Each structure stands twice: as structure tokens, then as C-alpha cells.
Amino acid sequence: MARILLTGSTGYIGSHTAVALLEAGYELVGLDNYSRSLAGVSQRIQEITGKTYTQHRVDLVDAAALNKVLEQEPAIDAVIHFAAFKAVGESSAYPLQYFRNNLGGQINLMQACDQFGIRNLVFSSSCTVYGNPQVIPVTEESPLLEPESPYGRTKAVGEAMLRDWVKSTVPQDGQERQVIALRYFNPVGAHPSARIGECTVGVPDNLIPYITQTAMGKRAQLTVFGNDYPTRDGTCLRDYIHVCDIAAAHVDAVNRLLGQNSSSSPWSVYNLGTGIGQTVLEMIQAFESVNQMNLPWSYGPRRPGDVVAVYANNRKAVDELGWQIRYSLQDMMRTAWDWEQMQAKDPL
Numbered sequence: 185m186a187r188i189l190l191t192g193s194t195g196y197i198g199s200h201t202a203v204a205l206l207e208a209g210y211e212l213v214g215l216d217n218y219s220r221s222l223a224g225v226s227q228r229i230q231e232i233t234g235k236t237y238t239q240h241r242v243d244l245v246d247a248a249a250l251n252k253v254l255e256q257e258p259a260i261d262a263v264i265h266f267a268a269f270k271a272v273g274e275s276s277a278y279p280l281q282y283f284r285n286n287l288g289g290q291i292n293l294m295q296a297c298d299q300f301g302i303r304n305l306v307f308s309s310s311c312t313v314y315g316n317p318q319v320i321p322v323t324e325e326s327p328l329l330e331p332e333s334p335y336g337r338t339k340a341v342g343e344a345m346l347r348d349w350v351k352s353t354v355p356q357d358g359q360e361r362q363v364i365a366l367r368y369f370n371p372v373g374a375h376p377s378a379r380i381g382e383c384t385v386g387v388p389d390n391l392i393p394y395i396t397q398t399a400m401g402k403r404a405q406l407t408v409f410g411n412d413y414p415t416r417d418g419t420c421l422r423d424y425i426h427v428c429d430i431a432a433a434h435v436d437a438v439n440r441l442l443g444q445n446s447s448s449s450p451w452s453v454y455n456l457g458t459g460i461g462q463t464v465l466e467m468i469q470a471f472e473s474v475n476q477m478n479l480p481w482s483y484g485p486r487r488p489g490d491v492v493a494v495y496a497n498n499r500k501a502v503d504e505l506g507w508q509i510r511y512s513l514q515d516m517m518r519t520a521w522d523w524e525q526m527q528a529k530d531p532l
Contacts (some may be wrong), residue, residue, distance in 0.1 A: 187212070187258065187261050189262070191289075192266030193239065194216045194221040194222065194225035196221075199228070200427045203232050205438070206233040213237070213238045215250070215253065216240075218241060225380060232375065232379055251300075262305065264308070272490065291345070311423070315328070316491045317493075320494060320495055321496055328340060333488070351451075365451075366430075372424050373392075374519040375523075378525070380523075382427075384397070391467060392471075398480065400524050400525070407483070409484050410485065410487070415493055419465045420464055420490055420491070421461045423495035425516075429456075429508075436501075437454070456501060457496025458509055475521045
């Protein structure tokens with residue numbers, strides 16, 4: 185079976201994708217520096233699947249360390265590139281850290297792909313590349329407006345680098361490069377086993393971990409950033425999608441790149457969202473309803489880098505990748521809370 189290299193393999197989406205790929209029969213080589221994840225996630229991945237894989241501690245910013253691992257590993261058929269900092273608010277406070285980590289690491293990875301003959305890559309992109317869209321839902325052809333945060337800018341520049349890479353001179357072995365960029369909307373929830381989920385180092389930057397930590401009593405109350413946006417209740421509107429559905433799309437993307445799901449063009453982009461927009465208040469209410477509790481929360485000022493409203497048109501991923509959404513909003517809230525409770529009983 186084909187061998188897949190996962191960067192950021194113990195992160196939130198990376199770990200769920202590792203499970204999905206192992207269950208699909210792929211062999212995996214995982215890389216992570218554990219700056220935003222926990223090493224113990226690797227054991228949980230193997231526990232869930234009943235399968236083993238190779239995990240290395242590597243920082244992509246260290247090109248020499250990355251190359252050393254690839255020298256040791258047998259041929260890699262495709263890379264899925266997750267490794268990146270991803271907090272919108274943090275990126276606005278520390279933009280240079282984001283540029284160095286996200287873009288510097290990606291350049292090193294692309295150079296290593298050329299050096300070791302790896303031609304297939306799936307890129308972890310984001311709906312932040314659409315900025316504050318004028319028309320929603322957004323399609324893959326929607327204009328890429330100025331991102332609202334340095335994080336979003338690293339994804340827009342990362343896509344541009346990969347497009348140029350694909351178009352550049354064909355490598356000496358004659359095999360053209362192929363890249364699929366997956367633009368995630370807002371991944372939430374956790375694996376149904378509750379053994380892996382969104383591990384948060386420090387104060388959560390994303391809504392659902394803050395909700396579950398507030399429910400658990402780790403946080404005194406939840407802050408809703410802004411109540412004067414031009415949406416149906418004044419709070420930001422997003423397209424929330426279960427992380428296991430996101431993970432499944434990566435299996436579909438790899439299948440397409442490796443020829444198991446029709447032919448692939450050298451550069452392809454797909455939106456990964458449900459196509460349904462939910463406001464922050466609606467998400468809080470959904471969590472309270474599903475898990476039968478009331479959360480303490482209050483309004484705060486708008487947060488730098490947040491867009492007003494965005495949700496996806498996902499028809500291209502459904503039609504071309506054969507992708508299916510299997511998890512509901514209720515599943516998102518139930519599995520997120522199950523994961524938070526499991527962490528309290530059996531922490532990583």
C-alpha cells in the first residue's frame with residue numbers, strides 16, 4: 185500500500201486524518217514538533233486503529249532534521265501538510281512567528297519533496313483566504329480577498345507558492361507535481377471514541393474548546409467577541425464541520441492524487457464545509473441543548489482578524505472527490521463534550 189507522510193500528525197486534524205488513513209489501509213510516517221500538540225496522541229491513534237505507524241519528532245523549520253528523516257524512510261508516495269500555527273488572534277499579535285513557522289517550514293518541505301522525489305501533496309488550507317467575502321456561500325472560484333489575519337495570509341501565500349511550484353520546471357525524473365489544496369472552514373468535534381480531539385495548549389483560541397472548557401469549569405465564563413456584526417443575531421457566522429468529515433476528505437484527496445479516484449489535475453482546490461452557516465450564539469445554544477446544560481457567557485469587544493460571515497459551497501468536493509458529510513451539528517457538540525470529559529478522566 186502507498187506510504188503517506190503527515191506533517192503535524194499529532195495535531196487536531198492531523199491525528200484524525202492519521203486514523204482515517206490507517207483505517208483505509210495506507211502506511212504512515214508522521215512528523216510533529218509537539219509545540220501545539222502532545223506526543224501521547226500517537227499512541228491513541230494506534231490504539232483506535234489497532235495499527236502501528238512511524239512517528240518522528242521534527243520541526244519543519246529545521247531543514248536538516250527533515251532531510252535526515254526522509255533519508256531514513258523508504259519511498260513516500262504523497263505528503264499531507266498540516267504542520268502550521270493556526271490561531272487567528274495569536275497571529276495578529278505575533279505575525280513574524282507565523283510567517284517564519286508556516287511559510288519557512290513549507291518552503292523546506294517543498295524543497296525536500298523535490299530532493300526525495302515526492303510529487304504528490306495535499307495542503308491544509310483555510311477559508312480565511314477568502315477574507316471578508318462579499319457574496320456567500322463562497323465557491324472555489326470566489327475572489328481571494330485580503331485575509332483578515334496574518335494566519336490567513338500564510339495560507340494564501342502558501343497556496344500561491346504551491347501553484348508556482350506546480351507550474352515550474354518538471355523535475356528531472358519527468359514526473360509532474362500534483363497538489364490538492366483543501367480549504368477548511370471551521371473543524372469541530374472529536375473522534376467518536378473520545379480518545380483523540382482538539383488538544384489545547386494554554387487558553388483556547390477556537391470557540392468549541394472554550395465552550396467545553398467552560399462547561400468543565402476550567403474557564404469562569406465564555407466570551408463572545410462582538411455582538412454588533414451584520415448577522416441575524418449580531419455575532420460572527422461560520423461554517424462548522426466535524427473533524428472526522430474533514431479527515432475523510434484527505435483520504436479522498438490522496439485517492440485522487442494516486443489515481444484511485446479518476447485523474448487529477450496538477451493543481452486543484454476544494455472547499456470543505458457543510459454549506460450551512462451558524463452564528464456563535466447558535467453554536468452555544470446547540471451545545472447547551474445537546475448536552476443539557478447552561479453555560480456562563482458574556483459579550484466582549486470584537487477580536488482582531490475575525491471575518492463577519494463565511495460559509496461554503498461544497499459541491500466541487502462532493503462531485504469530484506466523492507466526499508460525503510456524515511456528522512451532524514448535534515454530533516459535533518456531543519463528541520466535543522465527550523472528548524473534554526474523557527480528558528478529565530484519562531488525560532494525555
